[in-house]
Amino acid sequence: MSKRMCKQWAMFMIVLVLLMGCSQSGSGSSKETKEDQPFEFSIMLNLHVAETPDAKLQNLLEEATNTKMKIQWVPDNTYEERFNTALATGTLPEVFLIKPINFIQQKDAIRDGQYWEIGPYLDEFPNLGKLKSEILDNTLVDGKLYSLYAGRPLSRQGLIYRKDWAERLGLEAPNNLDELYKMMETFTLDDPDGNGKNDTIGLTDRGILGTFQNFATWHGAPNNWGEKDGQLLPEFMFPEYREAMKYFKDLFDHGYINKDAPVTSKTDQQNLLKNGTAGVYIGTMGDVITLYEDAKKLNPELEFDVHNYIEGPDGEYRTRAIPGYGSLLMFPKSAVKTEEQLRKILSFFDYLMTPEGSNLLYWGVEGEHYEVIDGKASIIQSNLAAYDREIRPYTPFEIGEPETNGRYEGYFEYEPRAKADELYYDNNNYLVHDPTVTLESETFIKNSETLAQIMEDAAYKYFLGQIDDQGFDAAIEEWKKAGGEQVIEEFNASYQASK
Numbered sequence: 001m002s003k004r005m006c007k008q009w010a011m012f013m014i015v016l017v018l019l020m021g022c023s024q025s026g027s028g029s030s031k032e033t034k035e036d037q038p039f040e041f042s043i044m045l046n047l048h049v050a051e052t053p054d055a056k057l058q059n060l061l062e063e064a065t066n067t068k069m070k071i072q073w074v075p076d077n078t079y080e081e082r083f084n085t086a087l088a089t090g091t092l093p094e095v096f097l098i099k100p101i102n103f104i105q106q107k108d109a110i111r112d113g114q115y116w117e118i119g120p121y122l123d124e125f126p127n128l129g130k131l132k133s134e135i136l137d138n139t140l141v142d143g144k145l146y147s148l149y150a151g152r153p154l155s156r157q158g159l160i161y162r163k164d165w166a167e168r169l170g171l172e173a174p175n176n177l178d179e180l181y182k183m184m185e186t187f188t189l190d191d192p193d194g195n196g197k198n199d200t201i202g203l204t205d206r207g208i209l210g211t212f213q214n215f216a217t218w219h220g221a222p223n224n225w226g227e228k229d230g231q232l233l234p235e236f237m238f239p240e241y242r243e244a245m246k247y248f249k250d251l252f253d254h255g256y257i258n259k260d261a262p263v264t265s266k267t268d269q270q271n272l273l274k275n276g277t278a279g280v281y282i283g284t285m286g287d288v289i290t291l292y293e294d295a296k297k298l299n300p301e302l303e304f305d306v307h308n309y310i311e312g313p314d315g316e317y318r319t320r321a322i323p324g325y326g327s328l329l330m331f332p333k334s335a336v337k338t339e340e341q342l343r344k345i346l347s348f349f350d351y352l353m354t355p356e357g358s359n360l361l362y363w364g365v366e367g368e369h370y371e372v373i374d375g376k377a378s379i380i381q382s383n384l385a386a387y388d389r390e391i392r393p394y395t396p397f398e399i400g401e402p403e404t405n406g407r408y409e410g411y412f413e414y415e416p417r418a419k420a421d422e423l424y425y426d427n428n429n430y431l432v433h434d435p436t437v438t439l440e441s442e443t444f445i446k447n448s449e450t451l452a453q454i455m456e457d458a459a460y461k462y463f464l465g466q467i468d469d470q471g472f473d474a475a476i477e478e479w480k481k482a483g484g485e486q487v488i489e490e491f492n493a494s495y496q497a498s499k
Helices: 003-036 058-067 076-089 102-103 107-111 118-122 132-136 164-170 177-189 210-218 239-254 265-274 285-298 339-352 356-362 381-388 392-397 417-429 442-465 469-498
Strands: 039-047 069-077 095-098 148-151 158-164 202-203 224-228 231-234 278-284 302-306 324-331 368-373 375-377
Touching: 039 076, 039 339, 039 392, 058 069, 058 339, 058 356, 069 076, 069 469, 076 095, 102 107, 102 158, 102 324, 102 442, 132 148, 148 210, 158 164, 158 177, 158 285, 158 417, 164 302, 177 202, 177 239, 177 278, 202 265, 210 239, 210 278, 231 469, 239 442, 239 469, 265 278, 265 285, 285 302, 302 417, 339 356, 356 375, 356 392, 375 381, 381 392, 442 469
Parallel strands: 039 069, 039 095, 202 278
Antiparallel strands: 095 324, 148 324, 158 278, 158 302, 224 231, 368 375
């Protein structure tokens, strides 16, 4: 080969090597770009405010996790309807929020393999692995985990009451049912607002049995279901429940409660406290801050306080426990096609279980939405509107709870609100659990709304004097014939199988 040809050949090889290098470099760049592209997934969440939230927080979460979320915000009062529609039409997103009653209804679909079992994957994610086992146990189906939970205190129930009325009338916070009755009576009869008019009542209630069920538990009745003589029975078959009914009926008989309670909405129930008509509200104690903010616009001088401890006739305090979660997140196989997709979604939620992720989700940006005082998060009041618009709608989306995800507890200058958090923890010492949370009853799944309505209607008719004990007994028989008897059998069979 001539020198000229050798030079040409060498030049050709150099060019070829350079071209190959560029090709490999280009290929590597393409691969890197593809890997760096955000992972996209869809999610359906319930909305507790009037307007869809600002996208600021969504953008921050996406930036932190290299994801792109398509969020379907559904008003809470129509969420169940939208969920059922998506279920029927096969259009569920990759992640969706599900409420406890709907979760129960999905157990057959879970067993049919329509949802991902995520339990085997949690060990891959160190933060998701911190979720409380006792709460996860309440969500298992046949011993397997299919969901992530949004943690809630086990009991937030207690009194919100007019402290200024109590002080004016010489009353302390009630510590038993007799003292609570005296407070409601005095708030009705003794002109607690000092206006010389007979225009106040003791207790404000609404058209569900939630308020009454607290009285039932204080009297010693079980939480929805309880064991008697070795058998699980519904709470209304216990004598303590009937004693609580008599107590509550007495409030109606004497006008110590709003008599239109069966048709009163939650908004109207709270308005009776805020506008100075009623002096006692029973429910989530943390609501005291929003109730106060509204009430002080009408009466800047009013004072609220919160209280939890009410002893029953036997001198014991009890409070109803929830299963430890407010909602769950699930992952349908119809939308999440591969394990790789599932892992990427779980990775996003693993970030929400870090202190950085959970604080961002719940409190927003430090220095903009909140500041840290004494190791707790305090919303910056001058930017409260931005917090309400940009952050608050996302807070029910939290995974786990402060003990597991490391987010800040709230700091509240308003003393009754700070006290409410302390009482949540105190309630943990007095919990009454529902033994049917993890049990199975196909009849209950199908007929729960009908069965609940029968007994709710009967209870309010009893309170209003429209039926007596015999009438309530007749309602129980109606409940049994409508499927209740079978529910008892099925829950007990499941209960025995679980032992």
